[in-house]
Amino acid sequence: MASEFELIARHFTPVVSGSRTGVCLGVGDDCALLTPRAGQRLAISVDTSVVNVHFPADAPPEAIGHRALAVSLSDLAAMGAEARWCLMALAIADADDDWLASFARGFHELCAATGTTLVGGDVTRGELAIGVTVMGEVPSGQALTRDGARPGDVLAVTGALGAGAGGLALWQRGERDMAHPLLMRYLRPQPRLEAGRGLLDLASAAIDVSDGLLADLGHVLKASGVGARMEVDSVPMAAGLVEALGPDAARRAALGGGDDYELLVSLPPDAMDEAVRRLASQGLALTPIGRVTADPGLAGVGEIGPHGWQHFHGGAS
Amino acid sequence: MASEFELIARHFTPVVSGSRTGVCLGVGDDCALLTPRAGQRLAISVDTSVVNVHFPADAPPEAIGHRALAVSLSDLAAMGAEARWCLMALAIADADDDWLASFARGFHELCAATGTTLVGGDVTRGELAIGVTVMGEVPSGQALTRDGARPGDVLAVTGALGAGAGGLALWQRGERDMAHPLLMRYLRPQPRLEAGRGLLDLASAAIDVSDGLLADLGHVLKASGVGARMEVDSVPMAAGLVEALGPDAARRAALGGGDDYELLVSLPPDAMDEAVRRLASQGLALTPIGRVTADPGLAGVGEIGPHGWQHFHGGAS
The missing domain is CATH 3.90.650.10 (PurM-like C-terminal domain)
Known part of the structure; x- marks a missing residue:
């Protein structure tokens, strides 16, 4: 499966470090190193999208990539957090270059549109599943939570x-x-x-x-x-x-x-x-x-x- | 599968918030909210352990729980980072209470031994796979990376x-x-x-x-x-x-x-x-x-x- 891992590496490593993105060290070492901003809480969530449970197997791969990230980012949205970084844990049985290119395009385009930087991940062989961990920031004490609804609202x-x-x-x-x-x-x-x-x-x-x-x-x-x-x-x-x-x-x-x-x-x-x-x-x-x-x-x-x-x-x- | 999700919820929600753990908000909302410390880089990594690829299906469930966390924490160790928080994305086909209790015990015991707080996760139905995202902290500029080896070392x-x-x-x-x-x-x-x-x-x-x-x-x-x-x-x-x-x-x-x-x-x-x-x-x-x-x-x-x-x-x- 080495060639597939090489394909995946090719489609998922265009990560740039820089002060703007808060990425000190991106894909390629044991961990990514990030720089959270002062005065912010770190909001973090993970969602896994499984083929034939969360999306149809024959959905356009670009949509599958977009959707897997979107459902995780939606949890940041619900807290009022600004999206910053993500990790992808990809399980895949087999894939050709065209499928992966399209899948990656859908993922990267939503990254770009939302200011989210992909900083790492892993790939395993298995039934198609995409686990996306997202991290965002929200000013301390301001996050929107589920427990604040008051009578009359x-x-x-x-x-x-x-x-x-x-x-x-x-x-x-x-x-x-x-x-x-x-x-x-x-x-x-x-x-x-x-x-x-x-x-x-x-x-x-x-x-x-x-x-x-x-x-x-x-x-x-x-x-x-x-x-x-x-x-x-x-x-x-x-x-x-x-x-x-x-x-x-x-x-x-x-x-x-x-x-x-x-x-x-x-x-x-x-x-x-x-x-x-x-x-x-x-x-x-x-x-x-x-x-x-x-x-x-x-x-x-x-x-x-x-x-x-x-x-x-x-x-x- | 509702009852299994209830079982899982029972085994994986003993999370305490508090200033000591840096957890502002733990399991139960759309995101966890964490408080990174000043002067530290956030080190983050994800590893997925898949049954019959990374561990035998008949391994003791306590060992499966321990091992899934350990392999992710090892990436923090390699950067010299202090372990702080983790998320678990669990895919599981079916499980009984005894299996889950033992699996959770192995996971929680290693959390406790390493100062790692479980702050969230998700559960999907599928072949047994455990994706663990770990987060740690390392003083800015001090992380151990792969690229620093020098002739004579x-x-x-x-x-x-x-x-x-x-x-x-x-x-x-x-x-x-x-x-x-x-x-x-x-x-x-x-x-x-x-x-x-x-x-x-x-x-x-x-x-x-x-x-x-x-x-x-x-x-x-x-x-x-x-x-x-x-x-x-x-x-x-x-x-x-x-x-x-x-x-x-x-x-x-x-x-x-x-x-x-x-x-x-x-x-x-x-x-x-x-x-x-x-x-x-x-x-x-x-x-x-x-x-x-x-x-x-x-x-x-x-x-x-x-x-x-x-x-x-x-x-x-």
Whole structure:
């Protein structure tokens, strides 16, 4: 397998050291050496994307590379952290040069777009899986966590929901037009890093929508010791979702589908206008979808309970 | 698989935050939040251990947990870094509570012994694989790298070599006495963190012996732009190795077997006595095995070329 490792080395070593990137020593020694900045917390997370669990085996390799990094970066976005560095642990059974070149291009392009520097990794033989460790920085004491939601806060989501589940459904039906907005959003999700940073001093809590809106809302409510009343009809649905799935399945996708990688935030009501304005300047909508209540539990979801949706997603992430 | 995830959560969440550990926020949010110390570089590395590639499927689960962390910590040791934090990306097909409890015990015990705090991770379904990202700190400008070896330096190794390959050979023959020194060293390697830190101001270059002594020496020589003359007869062989494998296979194991996780260091000759003294105080031998030369290439290895040994190990690490 030496030749494959050489291929991989060729596609994954264009790493530059420098003071701008905070990289003192990059790929090629036992460790990378990084220079964290003073006054910052180091935010770190790892997510593993497994073939046929988290993405289809026949997805475009460029999308697989993009997506594996995007889902990890989304965790930094949810803390309001600035992306800085990443490591990739790649398991691969076999691969040709074209596949790897395309996979690497998708990964590197998202690195470049988000200011993330790849500083190391390893390669093992196995079923295709990409474990990406991301590191970012957030000013001390300012990180957005799950436990800060307070009764009276507005709950709001960035962008629109349901494209993750909707895109998967389309893919399973054989749709292969990568320009289809649902496929684009499913296979090339955009981590909301800029939005998270823009909300640092406004939001009281945040999480990224990976398990599904209701499940992720449940995580925030549990961590914060509060409840919520949803306005289900306000949940913004991804463009083309109703046309693709029909109204009922579209709503299920938006509420429980997961893999959207938008942000769900809790904000004091008087912060909402400024938050909407800031995200609008990024071209991103911020839509109120409910309120935090002192009473525990989730009201306003009608017959749809939060636990019912967990089965829809099914994956372990 | 929900119950398995609950089991895993139970075994892997005893994480404490606190100023002593530098953990501002541990397992349970989108990211962990850490507090790097001023004046330090952050050293980071990831290694993935795959069943039947890096360890036998029927190895004791406690050893699997220990070993997966140890091989990553060994990369910190090779830079002279102090271990601080880790993340675990676990892929697992199925597991019972006893297996997970034992696996977690092996992992946590090595965490405790090395001052490493588990701050996060993820779990996916798949063939058993453990990806461990480790982070450590090393004073700015002091890290041991591969590129500092200078002509005239002494080459030396910690401990003794060959137990990785020797232990594997014994395991494959059916030996299951975990008290056998070769099995112990193969399945429960000890990352040489204290040794690496002890040599920070003495050594000019360092690497851990994971691919095999000659292969790893080759990495140092290439990075440093130098050559070496080996004294092959001086290479310390693990206790019991000759008895287990015979003299020829024992030497092959010591020179090319890999998986020993000792340190190979390059030191100016006048630093050698102090280095030996410091490591002796840790109960660890430091044995000279050759000298760095200005001429490129590797002399003194007789018929044994560095490239021949790469086939012995075979694994991708």
